[in-house]
Amino acid sequence: MLNYTNAITEEKSYSGLQMKEIKPVMKLVIRGKKREFLSAIGKSLNLLLPTEANTSSSSDKLTALWLSPDEWMIYSNEILNSETNEYETENLLNKNISKTNLGAVTDVTDQFVLINMKGDKIFDLFETGSPFNFNDFRNKKGSVTQTILAKIDVIIHNQNKNEVNLFVRHSFSQHLFSWMNDSASRL
Amino acid sequence: MFIINCPYCGEREQSEFKAGGEAHIIRPKQPTELSDDQWAEYLFMRKNIKGVQFERWVHTHGCRKWFNVVRDTSNDVIKAVYKMGEKPPTK
Numbered sequence: 103m104l105n106y107t108n109a110i111t112e113e114k115s116y117s118g119l120q121m122k123e124i125k126p127v128m129k130l131v132i133r134g135k136k137r138e139f140l141s142a143i144g145k146s147l148n149l150l151l152p153t154e155a156n157t158s159s160s161s162d163k164l165t166a167l168w169l170s171p172d173e174w175m176i177y178s179n180e181i182l183n184s185e186t187n188e189y190e191t192e193n194l195l196n197k198n199i200s201k202t203n204l205g206a207v208t209d210v211t212d213q214f215v216l217i218n219m220k221g222d223k224i225f226d227l228f229e230t231g232s233p234f235n236f237n238d239f240r241n242k243k244g245s246v247t248q249t250i251l252a253k254i255d256v257i258i259h260n261q262n263k264n265e266v267n268l269f270v271r272h273s274f275s276q277h278l279f280s281w282m283n284d285s286a287s288r289l
Numbered sequence: 290m291f292i293i294n295c296p297y298c299g300e301r302e303q304s305e306f307k308a309g310g311e312a313h314i315i316r317p318k319q320p321t322e323l324s325d326d327q328w329a330e331y332l333f334m335r336k337n338i339k340g341v342q343f344e345r346w347v348h349t350h351g352c353r354k355w356f357n358v359v360r361d362t363s364n365d366v367i368k369a370v371y372k373m374g375e376k377p378p379t380k
Binding site: 155156169170171173233234235247248249250255 | 297298299300301302304305350351352353354
């Protein structure tokens with residue numbers, strides 16, 4: 103059964119940094135290797151999946167993140183109606199991808215928590231707890247990385263200048279958010 | 290600590306990876322025909338040399354792909370990185 107309550111209830115603000123959870127946002131993980139898989143996704147969603155490592159692509163409604171050579175995450179740009187557990191995009195992909203055996207579609211909406219971060223101190227915060235080198239990443243709009251933050255697996259999407267979307271597994275989200283608050287208060 | 294150049298994601302710090310032991314160990318085609326000693330040799334015995342070693346690594350906290358690394362175990366210098374199924378650079 104879906105739990106509609108937010109994992110992170112507060113919106114936190116520090117000088118040069120604001121953090122809040124954005125919910126509900128549809129999140130799907132899709133996997134496939136064949137060329138037909140890529141073209142079927144492109145036709146179904148009107149969105150070309152990024153094939154270059156550590157990049158993303160987006161359309162009006164959706165954003166696709168490169169996770170590995172045969173794995174992508176797709177999430178909706180807009181907040182959805184929370185009373186539903188049905189996603190038009192997922193149904194479409196199930197029909198065009200899963201049922202035609204081109205690849206796999208997994209709904210990870212409730213598995214991942216999306217934390218939106220804004221401000222010029224985002225990367226100062228990341229640098230206190232991640233082994234990843236953010237020097238090039240921070241200047242490249244749309245770049246994506248999967249790395250560790252405070253020993254927790256995260257997916258980081260550089261959405262805009264001074265705006266980052268961070269995905270973390272639901273069960274780690276409260277701990278990570280509390281760690282981020284602690285770390286942000288010392289920046 | 291050292292940096293590994295993941296063939297899929299690029300340069301990342303070692304803590305994002307896990308080591309998977311020696312690479313290019315071939316499974317015997319007919320395990321039932323082997324003696325216990327031969328099977329144990331295949332299953333457990335590893336070279337673990339001081340010097341250049343061929344190893345498997347997995348990018349656990351990144352793309353979760355397996356690949357091969359040629360590493361000098363005495364000083365952690367990585368000589369080469371190549372994908373699974375590719376031929377080792379020198380062997």
